[in-house]
Amino acid sequence: MSDYQHEDAGYAATTEPGKPRRKAWKIGLIVALCAVVGAGGIGAVAVVPWAQAKVDAVPDGGTGSSAAVAAKPVELGVSPVDGAVQVNPVAPAAVKAVNGKLKAVSLVDNKTGAAAAGSLSADGTSWTAAGPLAFDTSYTYTLTVLDGANRESTKTQTFSTVPAAxxxxxxxxxxxxxxxxxxxxxxxxxxxxxxxxxxxxxxxxxxxxxxxxxxxxxxxxxxxxxxxxxxxxxxxxxxxxxxxxxxxxxxxxxxxxxxxxxxxxGDKKVLVADAANHVSNLYVNDVLVRTMPVTMGDTRFPSAAGFLVMMEKEKEAVFKADSIGLQPGDPAYYGTLNVSNAIRITTGGEYVHQALPAAYGNVGNSNVSHGCVGLLPDDANWVFDNMTTGDLVQVINSERGPTEADDGFGDWNIPWAQYASRG
CATH class of the missing domain: 2.60.40.3710 (Immunoglobulin-like)
Known part of the structure; x- marks a missing residue:
């Protein structure tokens, strides 16, 4: 039988194919806040890991005013910190100035030269990036600041975000x-x-x-x-x-x-297949709409009991005996078969499908399958056309218990209290 392949969500995995994984490093994400610095402290900005770094004022050559001489050096809080690696791209990228103002801030992708969007506050004391950064990217901050005497200084620092690995x-x-x-x-x-x-x-x-x-x-x-x-x-x-x-x-x-x-x-559709009485009833929104004879798993391969969920449909499928562990010489070995109107209900190889011509006489009379629900051609074609992924099959009166929860979607066989508690 063919291996089960699920549909993806319509969006591709972004990790580079074949790229070796590295040991995970500690993410460069610090969640502490700095202490308030003076009357205009930094601590009011939430969840930003500030780095305390003084930027010395530009010397005035000894001719500056007394106000210029008295001006305090600007103190900067910058996130992410200089040299940080493995930075989470959604971590806040922001700058705060104390004892001065930010004249200009740029945050540039070192590979492309593209600048991250951001904005200065109205008072010029803070800058915040507009949104998340990119993965696997090295960035450089260039910060131009003015101290209390309007003297200009420039500082640069770098960091890198979480790599593709x-x-x-x-x-x-x-x-x-x-x-x-x-x-x-x-x-x-x-x-x-x-x-x-x-x-x-x-x-x-x-x-x-x-x-x-x-x-x-x-x-x-x-x-x-x-x-x-x-x-x-x-x-x-x-x-x-x-x-x-x-x-x-x-x-x-x-x-x-x-x-x-x-x-x-869509509508609630449940095909109830009775292994002891060789009959199935299809209910749509709890109303019986069709009764059909079936053949199901024999004593060696009884059909899985309980609820099973339809997974994928193949108008013409190829079943291989070795896919369920059967080898030549085994009386149950059937080699390779072409089967019509096949709807998978377990990853292990059970289907609802059209019975093979040799089994038509058993449909409605005895169980001869390897666990599948076999139908006559008209019924199999009708079920294939009217049921879909996510519709239900309920097997009753089987000698076998329910399938494992991960053998297809056996979730509905787990009692709700246990499912919700993960017991």
């Missing part, structure tokens, strides 16, 4: 604007392991037009899913607002994007 991104199983069934959980796959899971969850806001509230559940350190207590309400819209730019994933990895993704939920 420490950028982190994610893809979504469902493309933005995709149409899905009521059973489709939100799934995000991250390019790097997420150690600060709470920080990442806090940066993701998921809402539904139906008002349903859900919970996150992690599958390892790279995959997180989100589902409500009950299936999504028919005809609702689920919005996933990702604010991951600058979020610390842990181990020095920093999120590099913001994006909004929507899922359009």
């Amino acid at each position: 420490n950028e982190a991104d994610a893809t979504s199983y469902v493309r933005d604007g995709g149409n899905v069934g009521a059973g489709q959980p939100v799934e995000l796959t991250f390019s790097e392991p997420v150690l600060n899971k709470a920080a990442v969850e806090n940066a993701i806001k998921i809402t539904s037009s139906s008002g349903q509230v859900g919970a996150f559940r992690w599958f390892g350190d790279k995959i997180v899913r989100y589902r409500p207590e009950n299936f999504w309400t028919a005809k609702s819209v689920v919005t996933v607002d990702l604010k991951l730019l600058g979020v610390d994933f842990g181990n020095g990895m920093i999120g590099n994007f913001n994006k909004t993704i929507t899922m359009n939920v």
Whole structure:
């Protein structure tokens, strides 16, 4: 059987292909505030890690006025600090002057020469960058200041932001604007392991037009899913607002994007397949619309019980026995088969599909499949045309228990209290 491949979110991972990862360094992000300096102190500017650096006044050659001689040296608070590396691009870039004013501030990309947008305060004592900086970039500040006697001084300093090797991104199983069934959980796959899971969850806001509230559940350190207590309400819209730019994933990895993704939920469709009685009933919004005979997993390969979610559709699929561990010589070995109207329901290889001609006589009478739900041609074609990704299959009266939660989307087989508590 073909390997499962999920859709991405329509936005590409930005880490350079094949670029070796370095050990994460400590991010150059200091969150302390400086103490107030004199009456016009610096401490009023929130969350900016100021560096205290005096800029000496330009000498006046001994001919200056007494006011000029008495002028105090300008003190500067500059963020990021001089020589900082691994700076988070969303960390505040700002300058504050005490005992003087800022005449001009430039913050320039050392590679391109482009200047970052920013603005001076009305009183000339502070400058703030207009927005986030770029990843993997070296910057130079050039600061021109005036002291209390209007004497001019210039200072430069440099820093660099998080390199490409420490950028982190994610893809979504469902493309933005995709149409899905009521059973489709939100799934995000991250390019790097997420150690600060709470920080990442806090940066993701998921809402539904139906008002349903859900919970996150992690599958390892790279995959997180989100589902409500009950299936999504028919005809609702689920919005996933990702604010991951600058979020610390842990181990020095920093999120590099913001994006909004929507899922359009269709009707609630559930195909209930009865393994003991060899029949299936399709319900749309809880109303029975079609009854169809089936053949399901035999005693060696019973069908997974519980709820399964349709994952991908192939009008013509190729099934390979070795993909489920069968080898030549095994009585169940079937080599390579071409199968019509195939809809995957587990990553392990179970499908709803059109039964092979040799099994037509078993449909509605006995179970002969390797775990799949087999249908007669007309029924298989109808199901393929009328069901889609995120629609549900419920297997009942099977000798086997539910599939693992990560074998496809087995999320709905986890009791809600356990799912929400991550137990």
